[in-house]
Structures are given as structure tokens and as C-alpha cells.
Amino acid sequence: MDKVNRQWLLKARPRGMIGPEHFELVESALPRPDLAAGQVLVKTLMLGFDPAMRGWVMDEPSYLPPVPLGEPMRASGVGQVVASSNPTLPVGTLVQGLLNWQEYSVGDPNQPLAPVRPLPPGTGPGMALSIFGSTSLTAYFGLLDVGQPRPGETVLVSGAAGATGSVVAQIARLNGCRVVAIAGGTEKCQWLREACKIDTVIDYKREDLAARIAASCPRGVDVFFDNVGGTTLEAALANMADFGRIVLCGAISGYNDETPAPGPHNLMNVVTRRLRMQGFIVIDYLPRAAEAITALAAWVAAGELAWREDVQQGFENIPATLQRLFDGRNQGKQLLRLADPE
Amino acid sequence: MDKVNRQWLLKARPRGMIGPEHFELVESALPRPDLAAGQVLVKTLMLGFDPAMRGWVMDEPSYLPPVPLGEPMRASGVGQVVASSNPTLPVGTLVQGLLNWQEYSVGDPNQPLAPVRPLPPGTGPGMALSIFGSTSLTAYFGLLDVGQPRPGETVLVSGAAGATGSVVAQIARLNGCRVVAIAGGTEKCQWLREACKIDTVIDYKREDLAARIAASCPRGVDVFFDNVGGTTLEAALANMADFGRIVLCGAISGYNDETPAPGPHNLMNVVTRRLRMQGFIVIDYLPRAAEAITALAAWVAAGELAWREDVQQGFENIPATLQRLFDGRNQGKQLLRLADPE
Numbered sequence: 001m002d003k004v005n006r007q008w009l010l011k012a013r014p015r016g017m018i019g020p021e022h023f024e025l026v027e028s029a030l031p032r033p034d035l036a037a038g039q040v041l042v043k044t045l046m047l048g049f050d051p052a053m054r055g056w057v058m059d060e061p062s063y064l065p066p067v068p069l070g071e072p073m074r075a076s077g078v079g080q081v082v083a084s085s086n087p088t089l090p091v092g093t094l095v096q097g098l099l100n101w102q103e104y105s106v107g108d109p110n111q112p113l114a115p116v117r118p119l120p121p122g123t124g125p126g127m128a129l130s131i132f133g134s135t136s137l138t139a140y141f142g143l144l145d146v147g148q149p150r151p152g153e154t155v156l157v158s159g160a161a162g163a164t165g166s167v168v169a170q171i172a173r174l175n176g177c178r179v180v181a182i183a184g185g186t187e188k189c190q191w192l193r194e195a196c197k198i199d200t201v202i203d204y205k206r207e208d209l210a211a212r213i214a215a216s217c218p219r220g221v222d223v224f225f226d227n228v229g230g231t232t233l234e235a236a237l238a239n240m241a242d243f244g245r246i247v248l249c250g251a252i253s254g255y256n257d258e259t260p261a262p263g264p265h266n267l268m269n270v271v272t273r274r275l276r277m278q279g280f281i282v283i284d285y286l287p288r289a290a291e292a293i294t295a296l297a298a299w300v301a302a303g304e305l306a307w308r309e310d311v312q313q314g315f316e317n318i319p320a321t322l323q324r325l326f327d328g329r330n331q332g333k334q335l336l337r338l339a340d341p342e
Numbered sequence: 343m344d345k346v347n348r349q350w351l352l353k354a355r356p357r358g359m360i361g362p363e364h365f366e367l368v369e370s371a372l373p374r375p376d377l378a379a380g381q382v383l384v385k386t387l388m389l390g391f392d393p394a395m396r397g398w399v400m401d402e403p404s405y406l407p408p409v410p411l412g413e414p415m416r417a418s419g420v421g422q423v424v425a426s427s428n429p430t431l432p433v434g435t436l437v438q439g440l441l442n443w444q445e446y447s448v449g450d451p452n453q454p455l456a457p458v459r460p461l462p463p464g465t466g467p468g469m470a471l472s473i474f475g476s477t478s479l480t481a482y483f484g485l486l487d488v489g490q491p492r493p494g495e496t497v498l499v500s501g502a503a504g505a506t507g508s509v510v511a512q513i514a515r516l517n518g519c520r521v522v523a524i525a526g527g528t529e530k531c532q533w534l535r536e537a538c539k540i541d542t543v544i545d546y547k548r549e550d551l552a553a554r555i556a557a558s559c560p561r562g563v564d565v566f567f568d569n570v571g572g573t574t575l576e577a578a579l580a581n582m583a584d585f586g587r588i589v590l591c592g593a594i595s596g597y598n599d600e601t602p603a604p605g606p607h608n609l610m611n612v613v614t615r616r617l618r619m620q621g622f623i624v625i626d627y628l629p630r631a632a633e634a635i636t637a638l639a640a641w642v643a644a645g646e647l648a649w650r651e652d653v654q655q656g657f658e659n660i661p662a663t664l665q666r667l668f669d670g671r672n673q674g675k676q677l678l679r680l681a682d683p684e
Contacts, residue, residue, distance in 0.1 A: 008623035030579035035590055049659070055614070062614045063584075063614050063615075063616075115417050141500060143503070156608070185399070188615075229609070229610070239489070242405075245472075248609075248612050248613045248682065249613065251609070251610055251613070253663075254610070259607075260607040260608065260610070262604030263603060263604060263605020263606045263607065263609040264604075264605045264609075265602040265603070266602065267528055267571070267590075267593070267605040267606075268571070268602070269621075270590050270619065270620070270621035270622070271591065271592060271593070272397070272404045272405050272621075272623070273405075273621065274405075274621050274622050274623055274626065275620070275621050276618065276619075276620045276621075277612065277618075277619040278612070278617070278618045278619070278620075279611075279612035279614070279615065279616050279617050279618075279621070280616050280618075281613070281614070281616055284616065301508055
């Protein structure tokens, strides 16, 4: 076992684009080996990246406390138990949880905020963080519970080539909805058409978004699942059907703005078209995670669900990998591999 | 009976503040006396004014078709039947409906869009248009059905001295909620405190709105009923409790803008605080009107509900009276009396 624990600590709170300059790579001592009862020492194997992490570094009260300056950056990951005082998690067990940007962490399955829990059987680190990870739970509960699409309705998804959006689009298709997907770039759009079997895909980098939504949704949009915000939300609001639902999942277009951009000019459409616009956080749905995992696993087994993993390498590349989400370079779920299971 | 029918026709679609210059006063012939079976000829006694009328003159598809140029302005009113081919509505009956800005109209209780219907027993023209009118139905269904406040929750209301807002604030109080009301000017705030028995009233013209909301709602706002939009909505969004609900009823602050103002900068709070923001139109609730009228009548009979009527006079003053809503001069439900019942 290594003697040191490398960590990326939050050094400064970003204003504008987040980058490596906001983090500091340090070598700490390994967490002390005398584990309390129930605890395990976990070696990080793979880290997951999510746009929501941009919000976690802001010094504002939110659904999770801000990551403190001088502490390892919060992140979900998969690891392997290398020392254990917990008989349910013996050495060698693969676990997931908020392992953070560090090579080793001490976990406890009974911790309230960030329990470590074993991976579903037959699942490797990549799948645990991608198709069975929090982005897929976000897609499942956000679309079905918040959006409540009915078969035959038109579902519009932004950020549709991302880890969350691509699962939203496919679950909507599997529920008998007409799906219109918005993504940026030929490659992503092609993947949505061919692998995800989405009929109508809009490339917002090459097309007039509002006009294409209007042309693709002649009876209006019944459910809009928004990961992007900004002008994308405005274009969707212009094309909502009466009694439509807007699932506000995130607004990646604005996460790195120095000052928040104004909201849509056409919010009055929420009144005149009787829309419901609702936000949600996947953490609230974790008690129901098994329901989503079961459904996702069945679709995966049936070959009905496509996904892809964008796996970077190297502890030193962690902060730069986060940036890939914000310039759209990632192709699928953004991951970074630190080590393989032993 | 008069030989002519005076009408205010929509002459031009306003950009910016609506005013008398957008209407034309004409004298037409009386509607022909040979009424079809079921029809009645109605003499307008009183007209009601509502901020929503500003939207009806826009040339945009909405929940009602735009008022055509050259046609009488759409408006609700109370009138008296002066000629009848309908045995259920004999001459002398007081009726209400969309009578429009004209002295006489032909009505039919079976018309789909704008039926005329008899007034509730014991109700005069003022009460029919104010405390039992569409603004009160808006308050009742918007608060209870859309907002779903629970006893003990904090309900924030903007435009709280208006016909809708004042009824919202009082129904919230009668449902056991803590009520914080926002209005403009000492007189309106005093009326809310003394007549409507609202404990916490914020004068947005004299106080820092966001700071006062924060101080008045230390655990956050559970339900925000918004009639105003703009910076008022932004101030409320900054102070919502987790899982709060925002009832979007209207946005009077922007109705006379030449170009729509941007939306709130802090819409991301809808995500992080898991808010539901929902619009509605009272027309959808008209099939359930009796439920609201019954509840309102019981509160009125028990002396639990205060309201006031701002009654202007004179057919020639109709367009100027509409403006009173937008500069906040109206004190209570804005009405205009044309004639008394015979």
C-alpha cells in the first residue's frame, strides 16, 4: 500500500470558468489505519464528473454545504476496500460513494451524508458511475416523477448527448413518447440518432434552435427536460403546449458565468399556457434508487439503452477533466480512472 | 330604450402603456330586436377591469383569441335583460358575462365562450364582479389548488392590495397560514393590516423588498402567489424554502413594457431548492366555480373577508379606468358604473 494519499484540495472559489488554478495537489499522510468499528479504508479506482460539481464550490447555501477551502473536492467515485473494520464490507469489496478527489478515503456505510455502499452485483466501476450512476437516477426520476410524460406526448431534451440527457431521451422513447433531442455537434447528434434511436435531433450549434423546435413539435412540447438553461430554456418556453411541464434539472450554460445571466424573457408563457416548471435534486430520490436501478438494468439487459463512457486517465488530470463538461468535449459520462481493481 | 349603442372599439394594438388612444368611441345601431330563440338583449350596468385585459389586445395566440381590431373591447360585466327570447332569463333579470365595452349586447346562456348567466341570489352588480367575480375565483383556485398551502406554512402574496391578491392573503389566513403581503403605498398597506387582518405587510415603494422578505420569512417562503413578476419575483425566488411553490398568476409589472423584460437572474434556485413554479388561468376552473362561490359566501357571511370596490363613472371614462390598474391608483376591485338596475 502507498504511504501517501494524493489529494486535490479546493484552493480558491472560482468566479467564471472553473479550472486547475482553483485546486491544489497535495500529498497527505494516509488516513490512520486504526479504523473505528464500521469503517473501511477505500482506495479510489475511478471518479465520476458531473456539472453539478460546479455548484458545490460556490460559497452559497444550497442543497449540500459548500466544499470548504482547503478540503478535497467533493466527487462520487468507485473504490476498493483495502482495510476494513466492517464485516459487511471485507477487503476487496468494490464500493461507491462520495470518495472525493483523493486516492484514499475512510468510509462508513452508516454515515448520513456520504455512505459507501457495495456496487450492484456484476457491475464494474464504469457502469456503476455511468448507466447505473447518479446521472441515470437523475434522468429516471426527473423524467418520470417530475415530468410525468404520457405515451404519445412530445418530450424535448436539452444536453441530450450528456450522461443525463441521453438516458432521459431513451427512457422517454421506451415510454412511448415522441422525442426531440438537442445536442451540440455532428458527432453527438449522430450518436443520438444511431445508438440511442432518437428520431429527431437538433444540432444547436448549426441550426436555429427555436425554429427547429417549432417545426419538430407542431403541437407543442408536452415535457421539456432542461439541462442547459439560458437561451435554450427560452426557445423551449416559446414552444410549450398548454399544460406542459418543464423539468429543471440544471442550467449548464450559466454555471461558469461571472454574474448570473437573466432568465427567459417569455416566462409569462408559464401563465398563459398553464405550465408547471419544477426543479428537483436526485439526492431526494436516493431512498427509491433500487426502483430505478431495476428498471435500468432490465433495459440494459434487453439492449434497449445505449450509453458511453469518456474515460480520462491520471490523478494529475482531475481538474482539467472537470472542464471537459463545460466546453462540451466529453462524449458520454465523464470518468477518470486512477487504478484497476486488484 | 335608447336608439343607439355606444361602444369602445379597439382601434390600435398598444406597444407600451395602454390608453384611450388605442380605442375609439362609436355609436352603432342597437342590436336588432328580433332575437333568436334563447337569446337576450342585455343593457350593461357595470363593467369590471382586470390586468389580464392588457394581454387580450395583443396580436398573439393565447388562452383567448386576441380582441380583433374594430371590435368592442372584451370585458366582463353585469347587465340587465331588456328583451328576451329565453324563458329562463326574463326581462329584468340581472346577468353577468363577457358584455364588453358597450352599452348593449346580445347574450345567450348556451354560447360556448361567453355565456350570460344570472347573478347569484342576493348579489348586486358590484359584489358579482368583485368578491364573487373572476378575481376571487382566481385567488381561490390559484392559492388552494395550485399553491396547496398547509396550515402553519408561510404564504407570500404580491399585488396584495388588489382584487386577487387581497383575497389570496385572506384565504391563506383563513387556512391557518402565516401571511406576508406586498403592496405599494401607506394607504394600501394600512387597509391590508386593519381590514384584511394581515399581520406582516411590506410596502415595496418604501422598503427593501428582498431584505424585508428575508427578515419576515426566517424559514423561507413556502408558497409565493405572484401577481407582479419582474424584480418582485426575483426577490421572492431568493427567499423560497426548499420544496416551495410559486403560483404564477400574472406579471403586471411587465404588461406595458414595449419589449419584455428579462426573467429573474436566480431561476437556478428552482433547481437547488426543488421549487414548483406553476401558471394557471381561471377559465379552466369555471366548471368548479360553485365550489369557490360557496366558500367565499360563507366567509363573507361570517364577516371574515374584507374587500373594496373602486367604482368609476361614465361610459366615456372606460379606457382611462383601465389605466388605473397599471399605475396602481385603484383601491380594490376596479369597476365602472354605467347605469343602475331598473
